[in-house]
Amino acid sequence: MKLYAHPFASYCQKVLIALYENRTPFEYRVLAPDDEQMAAEHEALWPFKRLPVLVDDGCTVVESSIIIEHLELRHPGPVRLIPDDARAALEVRMMDRVFDNYVSTPMQTIVFDSIRAVENRDRQGVAEARELLETAYRWIDHAMMGREWAAGDAFSLADCAAAPALFYADWAHPIGEAFSNVRAYRRRLLARPSFARAVGEARPFRPLFPLGAPDRD
Numbered sequence: 001m002k003l004y005a006h007p008f009a010s011y012c013q014k015v016l017i018a019l020y021e022n023r024t025p026f027e028y029r030v031l032a033p034d035d036e037q038m039a040a041e042h043e044a045l046w047p048f049k050r051l052p053v054l055v056d057d058g059c060t061v062v063e064s065s066i067i068i069e070h071l072e073l074r075h076p077g078p079v080r081l082i083p084d085d086a087r088a089a090l091e092v093r094m095m096d097r098v099f100d101n102y103v104s105t106p107m108q109t110i111v112f113d114s115i116r117a118v119e120n121r122d123r124q125g126v127a128e129a130r131e132l133l134e135t136a137y138r139w140i141d142h143a144m145m146g147r148e149w150a151a152g153d154a155f156s157l158a159d160c161a162a163a164p165a166l167f168y169a170d171w172a173h174p175i176g177e178a179f180s181n182v183r184a185y186r187r188r189l190l191a192r193p194s195f196a197r198a199v200g201e202a203r204p205f206r207p208l209f210p211l212g213a214p215d216r217d
């Protein structure tokens with residue numbers, strides 16, 4: 001299996017967590033910014049040029065959630081990231097969508113806006129993204145009351161999504177002290193060995209964070 005990814009990219013970390021949870025072997029095809037050959041290989045597989053992309057036995061699998069679903073189906077390990085029970089699996093998939101759509105997406109809006117030329121910045125778009133994050137933090141804070149992991153007691157696909165989403169969202173739009181359940185959950189995620197490894201591998205790239213990486217985490 002080959003994974004086209006970059007250690008600092010949040011959706012790549014989401015899939016790396018799943019791979020590290022189960023110690024699944026893979027060939028890491030790192031997309032370095034100056035590697036034209038690798039970039040061409042990646043674009044031939046997925047013209048949208050988004051990461052990560054998995055190639056397994058000649059089959060191209062895209063979209064982080066689908067890659068993790070694929071891993072569960074074709075390379076299951078001791079840590080089941082999607083429960084067998086269909087109702088429990090629905091909750092996991094719902095929380096996965098919440099973290100992608102309402103945390104990662106507005107976080108990316110804020111980060112990508114900051115690398116635009118000043119005259120092309122979208123003030124309204126960024127203000128709306130910040131509002132969306134506030135709503136997400138409030139909703140997640142309530143949802144996480146009494147929960148260890150996003151969908152209950154067991155670590156799952158939803159936590160793979162939540163870890164990098166909350167990690168970078170807090171850098172882009174800090175999670176306020178009022179959201180103590182979200183802050184505690186983010187700390188639990190950082191202590192999880194699979195995510196700690198992904199964060200460690202991404203550390204050398206922190207100077208690339210367009211908004212300036214804070215001196216913590």
Ligand SMILES: N[C@@H](CCC(=O)N[C@@H](CS)C(=O)NCC(=O)O)C(=O)O
Binds near residue numbers: 062063
């Ligand atoms: N929905 C996609 C999102 C992938 C995505 O946005 N990846 C980012 C890296 S974290 C990317 O490739 N960005 C490059 C770009 O936007 O050109 C997924 O779940 O895999």
